[in-house]
Structure formats: structure tokens, C-alpha cells
Amino acid sequence: MDVEEVIGEVLAKIRPSEEERAFVEGLMKELEETAMETIESLGLDVKPYFVGSLAKDTYLAGDHDVDLFLAFPLDVPLERLREEGLKLGEAIGERLDTYEIAYAEHPYVRARYRGVKVDLVPCYDVRDWRDVKTAVDRSILHTKWVNENLNGRNDDVRLFKRFLKGIKAYGSEIYVRGFSGYLAEILVIKYGSFLDVVEKADFILRQKVVDPENWLKKEPELAMKTVKRETGEGKPLVVIDPVDPRRNVSANLGWEKYGRFYFKSMAFLKGPSLEFFFPQEKPVRSYLSELKKRRTVLVTLVFDVPDMVDDLLFPQLEKSARGFEKALSREGFNVLGWNVGKSEKAFIMLELDRSERERVKLKPGPEFFTKRGRDFYEKNTKVWLIGKRLYSEKRVKESVVEVILELLENNQVALGKGIREAVKGADILLNYVPKELEKEAYLFLSREKWNLKD
Amino acid sequence: MDVEEVIGEVLAKIRPSEEERAFVEGLMKELEETAMETIESLGLDVKPYFVGSLAKDTYLAGDHDVDLFLAFPLDVPLERLREEGLKLGEAIGERLDTYEIAYAEHPYVRARYRGVKVDLVPCYDVRDWRDVKTAVDRSILHTKWVNENLNGRNDDVRLFKRFLKGIKAYGSEIYVRGFSGYLAEILVIKYGSFLDVVEKADFILRQKVVDPENWLKKEPELAMKTVKRETGEGKPLVVIDPVDPRRNVSANLGWEKYGRFYFKSMAFLKGPSLEFFFPQEKPVRSYLSELKKRRTVLVTLVFDVPDMVDDLLFPQLEKSARGFEKALSREGFNVLGWNVGKSEKAFIMLELDRSERERVKLKPGPEFFTKRGRDFYEKNTKVWLIGKRLYSEKRVKESVVEVILELLENNQVALGKGIREAVKGADILLNYVPKELEKEAYLFLSREKWNLKD
Numbered sequence: 001m002d003v004e005e006v007i008g009e010v011l012a013k014i015r016p017s018e019e020e021r022a023f024v025e026g027l028m029k030e031l032e033e034t035a036m037e038t039i040e041s042l043g044l045d046v047k048p049y050f051v052g053s054l055a056k057d058t059y060l061a062g063d064h065d066v067d068l069f070l071a072f073p074l075d076v077p078l079e080r081l082r083e084e085g086l087k088l089g090e091a092i093g094e095r096l097d098t099y100e101i102a103y104a105e106h107p108y109v110r111a112r113y114r115g116v117k118v119d120l121v122p123c124y125d126v127r128d129w130r131d132v133k134t135a136v137d138r139s140i141l142h143t144k145w146v147n148e149n150l151n152g153r154n155d156d157v158r159l160f161k162r163f164l165k166g167i168k169a170y171g172s173e174i175y176v177r178g179f180s181g182y183l184a185e186i187l188v189i190k191y192g193s194f195l196d197v198v199e200k201a202d203f204i205l206r207q208k209v210v211d212p213e214n215w216l217k218k219e220p221e222l223a224m225k226t227v228k229r230e231t232g233e234g235k236p237l238v239v240i241d242p243v244d245p246r247r248n249v250s251a252n253l254g255w256e257k258y259g260r261f262y263f264k265s266m267a268f269l270k271g272p273s274l275e276f277f278f279p280q281e282k283p284v285r286s287y288l289s290e291l292k293k294r295r296t297v298l299v300t301l302v303f304d305v306p307d308m309v310d311d312l313l314f315p316q317l318e319k320s321a322r323g324f325e326k327a328l329s330r331e332g333f334n335v336l337g338w339n340v341g342k343s344e345k346a347f348i349m350l351e352l353d354r355s356e357r358e359r360v361k362l363k364p365g366p367e368f369f370t371k372r373g374r375d376f377y378e379k380n381t382k383v384w385l386i387g388k389r390l391y392s393e394k395r396v397k398e399s400v401v402e403v404i405l406e407l408l409e410n411n412q413v414a415l416g417k418g419i420r421e422a423v424k425g426a427d428i429l430l431n432y433v434p435k436e437l438e439k440e441a442y443l444f445l446s447r448e449k450w451n452l453k454d
Numbered sequence: 455m456d457v458e459e460v461i462g463e464v465l466a467k468i469r470p471s472e473e474e475r476a477f478v479e480g481l482m483k484e485l486e487e488t489a490m491e492t493i494e495s496l497g498l499d500v501k502p503y504f505v506g507s508l509a510k511d512t513y514l515a516g517d518h519d520v521d522l523f524l525a526f527p528l529d530v531p532l533e534r535l536r537e538e539g540l541k542l543g544e545a546i547g548e549r550l551d552t553y554e555i556a557y558a559e560h561p562y563v564r565a566r567y568r569g570v571k572v573d574l575v576p577c578y579d580v581r582d583w584r585d586v587k588t589a590v591d592r593s594i595l596h597t598k599w600v601n602e603n604l605n606g607r608n609d610d611v612r613l614f615k616r617f618l619k620g621i622k623a624y625g626s627e628i629y630v631r632g633f634s635g636y637l638a639e640i641l642v643i644k645y646g647s648f649l650d651v652v653e654k655a656d657f658i659l660r661q662k663v664v665d666p667e668n669w670l671k672k673e674p675e676l677a678m679k680t681v682k683r684e685t686g687e688g689k690p691l692v693v694i695d696p697v698d699p700r701r702n703v704s705a706n707l708g709w710e711k712y713g714r715f716y717f718k719s720m721a722f723l724k725g726p727s728l729e730f731f732f733p734q735e736k737p738v739r740s741y742l743s744e745l746k747k748r749r750t751v752l753v754t755l756v757f758d759v760p761d762m763v764d765d766l767l768f769p770q771l772e773k774s775a776r777g778f779e780k781a782l783s784r785e786g787f788n789v790l791g792w793n794v795g796k797s798e799k800a801f802i803m804l805e806l807d808r809s810e811r812e813r814v815k816l817k818p819g820p821e822f823f824t825k826r827g828r829d830f831y832e833k834n835t836k837v838w839l840i841g842k843r844l845y846s847e848k849r850v851k852e853s854v855v856e857v858i859l860e861l862l863e864n865n866q867v868a869l870g871k872g873i874r875e876a877v878k879g880a881d882i883l884l885n886y887v888p889k890e891l892e893k894e895a896y897l898f899l900s901r902e903k904w905n906l907k908d
Binding site for chain 1: 656659660690709710713716717720747748749750788790791807808810811812813814823828831834835836839840842844852901902904906907
């Protein structure tokens with residue numbers, strides 16, 4: 001198949017049908033009316049806005065969650081916006097099928113209506129970036145900017161988003177570090193089409209700064225500050241937000257995910273196929289044979305997930321895994337890799353070189369001709385010199401499970417703050433994982449989880 | 455026992471008896487006459503000098519090797535001295551029991567007479583350090599200086615030498631790095647007595663520079679140069695040679711051996727006993743139980759000794775052991791210690807954490823967005839990103855013996871030059887040593903070989 005054919009087939013699958021469009025439009029109209037009526041009945045001065053991919057007509061077939069923003073005038077104090085916004089959301093929610101209260105920077109209402117998820121989010125009715133007060137306020141501006149600039153390239157955005165999902169580089173959540181939908185839209189708008197973006201994977205990275213609204217000219221000081229801050233932090237890309245010169249749209253994009261986009265783009269252009277957009281499930285083999293083949297050891301810590309959102313949990317799991325990596329390598333184990341995640345429980349997997357280490361550990365002491373040297377000599381039963389330094393040995397625990405327990409007990413592992421106690425109470429499994437983690441263990445040990453050439 | 459009692463008992467053992475003295479004096483007289491006669495019969499202008507501990511009357515009972523130096527006038531060219539010196543030595547040797555030619559800086563004759571080893575060494579008849587031309591020329595000056603300054607403290611030198619032998623810190627050979635006899639004599643002369651020296655083990659080290667002949671005053675420039683050079687090289691002590699301001703008498707003394715002297719002196723003063731002078735053989739246990747107890751692995755390389763003196767061989771063995779330590783730790787093995795030596799064959803022992811390592815090794819690659827990054831991606835079947843760097847894995851040999859063979863084959867171990875080929879052909883023994891190395895293996899693994907508290 002050539003590129004055009006592939007694109008044609010993909011579009012047939014991801015472009016919403018007329019029926020779906022009609023359903024979505026009807027749904028939005030109903031929701032708008034319900035919102036307007038509720039606002040009026042509560043006597044509020046609030047405007048409802050649709051934002052997100054539905055409002056921009058860049059949603060993928062079957063994926064039509066609604067984002068309805070409830071915009072308050074700028075002069076409403078934040079405290080009142082939180083209060084009345086939530087009350088209004090709940091009042092609208094009452095008229096839908098079900099709803100619950102969710103928490104981000106502010107509480108908002110997450111409802112369901114006719115099988116669709118509907119987020120009702122209070123915000124300020126901002127005109128431009130100078131008005132922005134809360135994290136969600138820009139969404140209205142984003143929607144407006146995309147609609148003004150997309151010029152009918154909606155299907156290119158759909159293709160690009162599906163491509164990013166297929167290659168596992170979609171999603172700007174902190175534990176994904178991939179491309180957001182808005183970033184995908186900006187790149188299509190800036191570079192022309194899905195194919196243009198894919199062909200420019202190398203160019204975009206080298207160019208480093210993407211500035212579709214020319215902020216570097218219009219607001220050079222602010223925009224330069226953004227560029228400097230973000231490159232200083234080693235971000236792969238700085239995409240100055242078309243609606244706000246202070247913000248890097250790709251602030252959460254990691255090198256790993258840009259790398260996936262980079263190599264998968266090359267591979268796609270070389271050998272186009274549907275596989276990039278709709279990858280087949282990888283065959284999962286036995287993690288135990290993988291261990292045998294590699295002659296390594298798998299240690300898995302499994303523990304109850306503390307009550308926190310993934311955005312908070314994952315960085316803490318990662319931090320803890322790095323903590324184990326460091327502590328265990330200080331203890332003489334070689335950590336070949338680690339993997340964290342959450343299924344029923346949270347887990348940290350560590351691949352090690354061995355499960356038992358030698359029983360003795362060299363204990364370097366001070367220079368011999370000092371007070372500390374003479375003390376070291378007195379305190380140890382065997383001491384010897386290498387150069388002017390004294391050495392001795394100590395007996396240490398041999399099994400990695402014992403070593404981990406000891407490290408945890410003595411607080412010698414840097415753990416994520418919010419999960420410290422949970423990790424300390426973890427089950428420590430050696431070369432064995434519960435049924436539901438078998439696939440994860442295989443993908444990790446075989447490195448297929450991250451393999452760029454899968 | 456108190457110190458005085460111990461010293462009394464030791465002296466009774468090490469002070470030569472009247473019979474031994476008479477024998478030694480008779481022997482020296484005979485040898486002198488034989489030398490004089492031979493010199494005359496060859497028509498040479500050579501003076502015979504006795505040097506060493508016999509000439510200084512600081513030899514230990516039963517240990518009376520003779521050093522007879524044959525001193526040529528300063529105007530004899532070096533080439534002629536070598537030639538005629540050897541000829542003269544041989545002519546004297548002919549009149550003794552047996553002899554052979556030995557090689558140091560110059561060839562000399564090593565003879566035996568009445569059961570005693572007699573070295574016949576050609577040298578120049580120097581008056582002071584300005585005349586010194588060959589390495590052995592100072593010996594005559596050393597003997598003269600000691601005899602002029604010892605003032606009857608000969609037994610103190612004997613005690614100190616026996617003490618140094620007992621604590622295994624005697625001998626200035628490059629593979630011992632301990633105290634020479636001359637250094638022992640200087641310290642006794644400078645600090646007063648055996649006990650004074652032992653009590654000042656800490657003081658001497660702190661003082662750093664010992665200068666009995668006041669060279670820092672008489673030849674400040676030369677003496678300062680010596681001090682700077684030797685401290686610059688990190689030597690524990692600078693003892694400016696009383697007969698030559700350019701030389702550090704303790705140039706070959708290592709920190710390890712000074713450390714033995716340091717701690718053994720402390721221990722002796724705290725609990726004096728004969729044991730320090732005449733240590734009992736340590737009980738030797740099984741090296742295999744030691745391995746089991748430590749959960750470590752012993753790798754021994756055994757190879758035919760190339761034809762070279764220990765002074766050359768040992769530094770090369772040590773260099774090679776350090777080479778293995780480095781190379782193996784790069785390969786993922788932890789080297790807990792090493793030991794080298796020579797019995798029938800030369801050997802290098804390495805104590806490792808394990809005999810088999812994991813089969814996979816992380817292979818860090820370049821940054822992904824470079825030509826080299828794209829090549830790395832192409833060349834490897836599995837690649838992934840950590841940050842902006844590509845990684846892959848390679849299969850590696852697992853057994854330490856295979857790893858060592860591979861390292862040697864690829865010249866990836868820094869080996870001593872003169873033994874490189876021998877090491878490459880070594881037998882590599884795992885957790886097993888030949889009968890004659892069993893004791894050595896035990897002393898090494900248990901660290902009793904170097905234990906300061908033995």
C-alpha cells in the first residue's frame with residue numbers, strides 16, 4: 001500500500017460518520033439549552049462554551065467526550081467562582097443522567113448523558129492571555145484559535161492524533177509525556193498537513209522553537225523568556241502557545257515520546273501501513289522464560305494504591321524506582337532496568353543481575369595515622385592497608401529481599417513522599433508476579449514495552 | 455613479661471655468640487687475605503672493603519652473609535671496572551668453595567665459602583657522594599657512617615631488625631617495600647634506641663623528614679630538592695641519606711609497611727611479647743570453607759615464570775592484577791581483592807563476587823537525532839530511549855573464565871609488559887588451586903595475609 005491508500009483507509013475508520021455527527025450536534029445543542037436554562041434559573045451571569053476536540057471538530061470517530069465550560073465574568077472573585085461554578089455544574093448535572101464531583105485545580109462536575117461523558121468546568125470568560133487566572137481559562141482561547149486557523153484540515157489533525165495514539169506517543173499527562181491534542185493541531189496548522197508534519201519530524205526538532213503567532217516579534221521579551229526557560233530545562237521542543245506567549249504548549253512532551261514520533265515517522269514514510277495507526281497487540285510470551293534466557297532476576301514490589309490521581313501517582317512511582325535503583329546498586333546489585341505501573345495494585349518492577357550477593361563487603365576506613373584511623377583499627381577484628389588507607393570487611397545480608405527490607409527499614413531508599421508508607425508495606429516478590437502482571441512483566445523484561453522497532 | 459624481659463630474651467636469641475663472632479672474624483680475615491693476594495697477583499690497584507651488617511656488626515645470629523666490595527680508583531673507566539672487576543671476582547671465587555656470576559646493575563660474583571654466602575662486588579673507591587658513579591658505590595660510605603655514629607648501639611639495631619622481620623616489614627626490595635637494614639640503623643642512631651624508635655612510630659611519620667647529617671643546612675638546595683621530589687611522590691617518609699643529600703634512604707618504603715610498623719609498635723608497647731619478634735606460623739585453614747563462608751569466588755591464573763628477578767617480576771604481577779580488577783569490574787564483576795606471588799609458577803589470584811553474570815548487558819547509544827543515532831537504531835533489533843539517548847542490549851559471555859579468555863584475546867587487560875605472553879597462556883582455575891597454593895589462597899581469602907591484628 002502506498003501512503004495515500006493507507007491514509008484513505010485510516011480516514012474511513014476515524015472520520016465520524018454523518019450519523020455520529022448528527023448525534024453529536026444534537027447532543028451539544030441539548031446540552032447548551034440545558035446549561036442556558038439552568039444559568040437563567042439561577043440568575044447567574046455565565047456563558048457556556050464548548051471546547052476540546054468536539055468544538056474544534058477534530059475528534060475521532062467514537063471518541064466524543066464533551067467539554068462544556070461555564071465562563072464567569074472576570075470581576076467575579078475566585079472564591080465565588082469556585083462556589084457558584086460547582087453549584088451550577090451540579091444543577092446542570094441533576095438534569096443529565098448521572099454526575100459526580102471531580103477535583104483538578106478546582107472542583108468540577110463530571111456527568112454522563114446519553115452514554116457520553118460530559119465535563120462541566122467553571123472558568124473565567126477571558127478575552128486574551130492577559131486575563132488568564134486559572135489553568136483552564138485558556139481552553140476557550142485555544143478552541144477559538146484552532147477554529148480560526150485550521151482551514152478545513154480537520155482530517156489531518158484526526159490522522160495525526162490517530163498516528164500518535166498508534167505509536168503510543170499521545171497524551172500530555174505527566175505520566176505519558178506525549179503530544180496533546182492541541183499540540184497536534186498546532187503542528188498541522190503550522191506545517192500544512194499530517195504528511196508534512198511526519199516528514200518534518202527531524203526538522204521540527206532541529207528548529208527547536210515553533211512560534212505560529214509570531215510572539216517573538218510581537219512580545220519579544222515574554223516570548224524569549226519562555227524559550228530560555230524551556231530550553232534551559234532541556235525540553236525537546238518549545239511551541240509558544242499561539243494564545244499566550246508565556247506558555248510552552250509542549251512543556252510536558254518528553255524526549256522518549258518525541259523519539260517514538262521521530263523513528264515511527266521515518267519508518268512510516270519508508271513503509272506505510274495501517275499498523276502505525278492501529279497496531280496489533282504484541283504477542284505476549286512467558287516472563288519466566290525471558291528471565292531464564294537473560295539469566296537475570298525480577299523483583300516486584302506490589303502495594304495498595306494510595307488514593308491519588310495518576311498524574312500524582314506515577315511520578316512518585318518513578319521516583320521510588322530510581323531510589324531503589326540507586327540504593328541497590330550501592331549495595332552491590334546491578335539494576336538493569338525498572339518499570340512501574342498500576343493495575344489492581346501499584347507495582348515497581350526491578351530487573352537485577354542476581355538474587356544473592358557475596359556475604360562480605362569491603363569497608364574502606366580512614367588514613368591510618370589519624371585518631372579515626374586508630375579507632376578503626378581498634379574497632380575491627382581484621383584490618384589491613386591499601387596505601388595509607390585502612391580497610392576492613394563486614395558481613396552483609398545476601399538475599400536481595402532481605403537487603404530491600406533492611407534498606408526500607410533504615411529509610412535508605414529515596415521514595416515518593418505520598419507512597420512512602422505504602423511501599424514500606426509492599427509485598428516483595430522474587431521471580432514471580434501475580435497473574436494480572438504477567439503481561440507487564442514480559443513486556444518489561446523483553447523491553448518490548450519500549451522497543452522503538454516493535 | 456615486661457618490655458625489658460622481652461628484650462632480654464630476644465637479645466639472647468639474636469646476639470651472635472662468642473663462637474659465632476670468632477668464626478665470622480676468622481672468615482673475614484681469611485677472605486681479606488685471599489682478596490689481597492689475588493689483587494696483587496693480577497697486578498690491580500684495588501682495595502677490598504667489607505660492607506653490610508657484618509662490617510657494621512649489626513648482623514643477627516646465624517645470618518652472616520659476607521659483602522666484600524672491590525673498590526677501583528675513580529679514574530678507571532666504567533667499562534674497564536666491569537671487566538676487571540668481574541675477572542677479579544672470578545679469580546677470588548676460584549679460591550673459595552663455589553661461585554657463580556650474578557647480575558644487578560653490573561655483573562658480580564656470588565660465591566660460597568665455609569657454608570657462608572660471599573658476594574664479591576666491584577665498585578669505585580668513593581670519598582664522598584660527589585664521587586658516586588654506580589648504585590653500589592655508596593655502600594662503603596654507609597658502612598663508614600654507621601660505624602662512626604652507632605656508638606655501641608649495635609644490639610638496638612639487631613632488636614629493631616628482628617622486630618621488623620617479625621612483623622613482616624623488613625626488606626627494601628621493590629616487592630616488599632619495607633625497611634632496609636641501613637634505614638633501621640639510621641633510625642636507631644637518630645632516635646637513640648630500639649625502644650625510642652618504636653615509641654616514636656607516630657612522631658617520625660608526622661615529622662616526615664629525617665635528616666641526621668643536617669643536609670638541609672649544609673646543602674639546602676640539593677636536600678630541599680630531595681624532600682620536594684619524594685613528598686611529591688607521596689612517600690610516607692623522607693630520610694635524607696647521611697652520606698648523600700640527593701637520596702631518600704626510605705624511597706622504597708611503602709605506606710603498608712610503615713602502617714605495619716605503626717600499629718605493631720603500638721601493640722608491642724601495650725603488650726610486649728616475644729611473638730612480635732618470632733611470630734608463630736598462622737594456623738592455615740581450608741580456602742574452600744573460606745570461599746563458602748564468604749560466598750565469593752576465587753579465580754587463579756597460574757603461569758610459567760618468565761626468567762626475571764623478583765624485583766622486576768612482582769611489580770608486573772601487581773600491574774596485571776590491577777589490570778584484571780579494572781577490566782572485570784567493567785564487565786560487571788566485583789573484584790573484592792587480589793593477590794599475586796610466585797611458588798613453582800607465578801600466580802594471580804582474584805576474589806570475585808560470582809562466577810556467572812547475567813547474559814545481557816545494557817548498551818548505551820548516542821542521542822537519537824544524530825546520524826550516529828539513526829545508525830544505532832538501524833543496527834540493533836531492539837532499541838529504546840531513556841531521555842534523549844538510545845539504548846540497546848547485547849548478549850555477553852556469562853562465565854568469568856570465558857570473560858577472562860575473551861578479555862585476554864582482545865587485549866583488554868592492562869598487563870605487565872614482560873609477562874604479557876605468559877599471562878595470556880595461563881591456566882585459569884575456578885575455585886580450585888594446586889596443592890602448593892592452598893595456604894596462599896587461604897591467607898589471601900581470609901585476609902590474614904595482610905591483617906594488621908594477626
